[in-house]
Amino acid sequence: MSSTATNNRSFFSDFKRFMPLLKNLVSKDFKIKYRRSVLGVAWSVLNPLLTMIVLTKVFEMLLRDSVPDFATYYIVGSALWNFFSEATSCSLSSILTSGALIRKVYIPKYIFPLEKCVFALINFVFSFAAAIVVALIQNHTLISWRTLLFPIPVLYCFIFVCGLSLFLSAVTVYFRDVQHLYGVLLTMWVYLTPMLYPISLLDGFPLIQKVVMLNPMTHYVEFFRDVVMRNTFPSLKENLLCIAVSLISLGLGALVFKKAEGKFILHL
Amino acid sequence: MINNENAVELRDIEMHFNMSSEKLQSLKEYFLKFMKRQLHFEDFVAVDKVSFDIKKGDVFGIVGLNGCGKSTTLKIISGILKPTKGSVETQGVIAPLIELGAGFDMELTARENIYLNGSVLGYSKKFMDEKFDDIVEFSEMRDFLDVPMKNYSSGMVARIGFAIATVTTPDILIVDEILAVGDFLFQQKCEERINKMMQDDTTVIIVSHSIEQIERLCKHCVWLEKGRVKMIGETAEVCNAYKNSKRE
Incomplete structure (x- = not known):
């Protein structure tokens, strides 16, 4: 026998066995989030709607002329961005906060970041619903049958997010300061993603434009807007690019996580 | 391959902890130490070359003083910890308490x-x-x-x-000190259930500081001292030796 092999369990049988756990953890997060609030689950739609209305009203005054249908432009983009930022920043500390459990029982550890990603995805569905409401109010011609293709960019983005989340959650166990660093990184990242401005605004700044185009989130957000509100579908090349980036992220994330998970327990 | 009669086989298990690096939890500290070349490692061996087999259907106790590696050994058996060296093989479903x-x-x-x-x-x-x-x-x-x-x-x-x-009849049940909490009626109830499981061929592994409980429940025992196997065998023999050593 190999010298270090212990309790070899296959990935897929594990995954199937622990699917109910994934489901229970998600519903636990959901229950705890809305416990003791009068409106309960309604907050899931109200919260993104109200936040977006505030932000849109503020920025609409500043940027009205550069983007047509600014409210929809912003709300649709930020729905996907918020999914990204919520999933990654919650996953980041997911291993740390599950320390008590990890120290006592054998559970495949990727369940914890994965659960945060799924939970953020569910929240995304609510804020997406809110975004559609805003789009219909502002200009109903923006919505077409292509809007129904929205799961495609969301899936690409979800895979990307899973990879990044695995990476972040593993690294945070070793270096707690990642928690603080990532907050700063996210602030920078949001400005390098065309959320509040159109990409064309950067025409005069080739260097920044290049950086923005190298940012994977730019591609996911633009893809998402294309199908949801522009009634277009991106080219095959753009699709392949998005898939490649997602898979690379997932591959690297899984690799780092797998290498690190054996020693998590010593650092929790 | 694991012998068919055994539920658990441990072969030359070693568990090392790196005491100094565990205190480093920030990048800054890590870089500072790295630059000063202070990243030396203090090796602590919690479990040292432990090998034993647990037969299927056995009720197996682990005794020893605090910090002798009992809980670490249990964690290795249940798959929570990966040993630094050596191999662990288990057969069947493990339910950790x-x-x-x-x-x-x-x-x-x-x-x-x-x-x-x-x-x-x-x-x-x-x-x-x-x-x-x-x-x-x-x-x-x-x-x-x-x-x-x-x-x-x-x-x-x-x-x-x-x-x-204990709602299922797992193949291997791991009991770590938990019985000490309930009131005596509930403890009796738990012991009855463990006894029933033993008849159903479940392998039970118990860690406890209550020697009486170990003597009452277990057939075989291992005594760990400072991460090594001090003695292994019938419960009565091991427990007597363990109790005598305490008096010295």
């Missing part, structure tokens, strides 16, 4: 926690539906099912935990 409160979310009610904890152990929803009444019955907590568990006493939490872990 989770220590108090781990695996429960205290904000949730007992009812919700039973399902959550069941899924932590890898049981399906359907299975938990079937067994729900058994669990409630055994723990005698029916009146408190919809109370958040933060309002439970530690004994009440232990009852629920034990009831969930």
